[in-house]
Amino acid sequence: MTLKLYNYFRSSTSTRLRAALNLKGVAYDYIGVHLPTGAHRTEEYAGVNRQELVPALELEDGTVLTQSLAIMEWLDETHPERPLLPAEPKARARVRALAQMVALEIHPINNLRVLTFLDAEFGAGDAGRKAWFNHWVHTTFQPLEAMLAHSPDTGTFCHGDTPGYADCCLYAQMWNNRRFEVDMTPYPTIRRIFDALDALPEFASAAPSQQPDAG
Numbered sequence: 001m002t003l004k005l006y007n008y009f010r011s012s013t014s015t016r017l018r019a020a021l022n023l024k025g026v027a028y029d030y031i032g033v034h035l036p037t038g039a040h041r042t043e044e045y046a047g048v049n050r051q052e053l054v055p056a057l058e059l060e061d062g063t064v065l066t067q068s069l070a071i072m073e074w075l076d077e078t079h080p081e082r083p084l085l086p087a088e089p090k091a092r093a094r095v096r097a098l099a100q101m102v103a104l105e106i107h108p109i110n111n112l113r114v115l116t117f118l119d120a121e122f123g124a125g126d127a128g129r130k131a132w133f134n135h136w137v138h139t140t141f142q143p144l145e146a147m148l149a150h151s152p153d154t155g156t157f158c159h160g161d162t163p164g165y166a167d168c169c170l171y172a173q174m175w176n177n178r179r180f181e182v183d184m185t186p187y188p189t190i191r192r193i194f195d196a197l198d199a200l201p202e203f204a205s206a207a208p209s210q211q212p213d214a215g
């Protein structure tokens with residue numbers, strides 16, 4: 001029996017976890033949860049993840065792990081080869097900070113349920129949702145670009161020349177940015193890192209367009 005990954009092609013939290021699983025060479029069964037039709041808000045899926053969010057990873061013994069960052073850290077602890085996080089504490093803190101800028105500052109306020117609420121409660125419409133999304137990406141991408149561009153710790157990827165935890169988060173966010181037409185001109189370092197990641201099969205095969213439920 002292999003791991004079961006409950007996820008959705010376009011979900012950036014799913015994309016970041018797929019990239020991490022691919023980097024570790026861990027195989028999984030892909031179980032698509034169609035968010036636009038509310039497949040995550042069913043009794044059946046609530047039985048998998050009480051939070052009704054993707055991704056969720058079901059292990060061989062039936063344990064279900066939730067929260068993409070927690071799952072990525074579990075993955076790193078159980079599959080130590082090709083580490084996602086560096087060993088040195090200050091380096092670990094830097095990588096976690098870069099990852100959290102994307103995962104905790106941008107993603108939660110640009111999530112589907114937030115954009116849906118903006119529309120339903122405040123009549124944001126397509127233009128309003130797009131403006132909101134863009135605003136919160138730029139708010140964090142401006143300091144993120146500066147941090148990456150000015151640190152000697154940045155290499156081909158976010159930290160050195162080995163892709164890891166922060167890269168998984170950044171790569172996934174970039175696909176969402178593309179959907180919402182975020183102008184990436186001001187972020188040459190981030191663009192360079194994304195291109196380097198996208199050239200790796202572990203990342204390219206985690207991209208939304210490559211998933212079986214992509215439509």
Ligand SMILES: N[C@@H](CCC(=O)N[C@@H](CS)C(=O)NCC(=O)O)C(=O)O
Pocket residue numbers: 010011012013014035040052053054055066067068069111112113114
């Ligand atoms: N912090 C969670 C967030 C999970 C999450 O919000 N996933 C999104 C897709 S990227 C989702 O399921 N959204 C459903 C909704 O907003 O209704 C994680 O990192 O796993």
